[in-house]
Amino acid sequence: MLTASRSLALNAEAGRELPRVDAFSALYSRGVRPRHGEVIMILGRSGTQKSGLALFWMAEMNLPTLYFSADMSAFTASVRLACTVTGDETEVVEAAMAEGGAAREKYLKALESLNITFSFGSPITWRQVEEELEAYVELHNAYPSCVVFDNLMDFEGGETDYTEQMATMQTITEFARETGASTFVLHHATDKSQEARTAPFDPPPRADAKNGLAEKPELTLGVGLDPNTLEYKIACLKQRMGPCDPSGRNFAVLQAEPSKTRFHKYMGMRTP
Template sequence: MLTPARSLALHAESGKELPRVEAFDALYGLGCRPRHGEVVMIAGRSGTQKSGFALYWAAMMNLPTLYFSADMSAFTASSRLASMATGDSTEMVEAGMAAGGRHREGYLAALAHLSITFSFGSPITWKQIDEEMEAYIELWDAYPAVLVFDNLMDFDGAESDYTEQMAVMSGLTELARATGATVIVLHHASDKSWEAKSDPWAPPSRDQVKGGLSEKPELSLSVALDPNSHEYRVAVIKQRMGPCDPTAKRYASMRCHPEVTRFSKLERIVPAATPARPWSPTDALMK
């Protein structure tokens, strides 16, 4: 049992803001403040670079991270990180690793500074999580600062069962509380709603997130990708300690570079002003 003052003293450090990522400046401009120890959901429709967004976020923060991937293969995840670090496409990374020699050594060296550990396998089970956490603690003598689960519907029994999905979310919340880690979980939004068909490149609103599960985390982000302009849109549809917009009409925009799994600030092109026409004597006659 804790008094309010003692609770604040014990947990003030765990609730501090996560390191900021430069490419996400527009998102921070909306008042979004992801914090240590929170459960964060990234929700979006199929094909909206949810995994790429989570992977880039984790890599740019470069906090000790344990990433559970049931949605990406081991090669896809590692080649995306190599692309991110070097600016080479995944095809170039694949060719370079196959060629060996200095190309292989270069890609491996580019990944050496990252603090991300992966666990692959589908479905994700609680036994797997326990074993991986034990191995991580044995290796580093500490809990990871960030836990990423890609994604919620890849948990054992949670493919379509709402009750099981709610149980998973409760378990992830308990995991965040027990370890102090930030838990990032990816989830799907409906592809069959009227909004998905009429405006497919807009971030889905809170009520389009499958199972209504975006209400459980402290922070829920809704993402969408315009495949034509590569504009990446991120809305804050739930934030316990800050502003949010459940309709997702207000969103931050950034540039997505899917070929290298990178994100950058969206530079808006402002049309140049039309130069004034020089005055001529005929202007006086036209008045």
């Protein structure tokens, strides 16, 4: 239950646009406006850098963030963030961490500027979420501005079961409303649809979300990565307060650097 003052404070914060990320300018030009307090889904097929995009996005905004990672180990997540901050290749960072000494210290200091707290463990449980949130509030005297759940199928009981995943999405919506946090959920799209066979590197349509759960969030972004050109395509599949295209055919194009967990404005001549 929320007090009147807490409810008013949450409502005042909700609806404001999240800080813009320069690399996403092509997405903003299509009327996409990620907002504070929304549930935002990043939907993609396997191997489409969903976690990389979420890490980059959180690092670029650098808002107080609580990141639940069941899909990456602590080492992997830390290395990818160090790559984002420094622009060094993954292999370089991994070698420095193994070497230790001054080489490792460089990357540890680079991570000090980030406002991201991780919780690792698989599967994700709501007891874990509650405990981590209580610890965060105890330490910071505030809820995090952003919470990331990576990913929906890694919640306890949610590997394939529709009922469990639907219940999880409903609880995530309640969680976002109670805390006021912008809540990001990563989710898989099917690899077995007609679109997956004919256009495997394009964003999936909203209908390709496993168990159809892409309709629940306020904003759903479909992502696709071309491994040959490293074109990164983002489509707005659902947006409660703006334009969207459930087919995923109207997409923005970014340039991905997977080895550095970085994304940039697309500088090529392609027009989707």
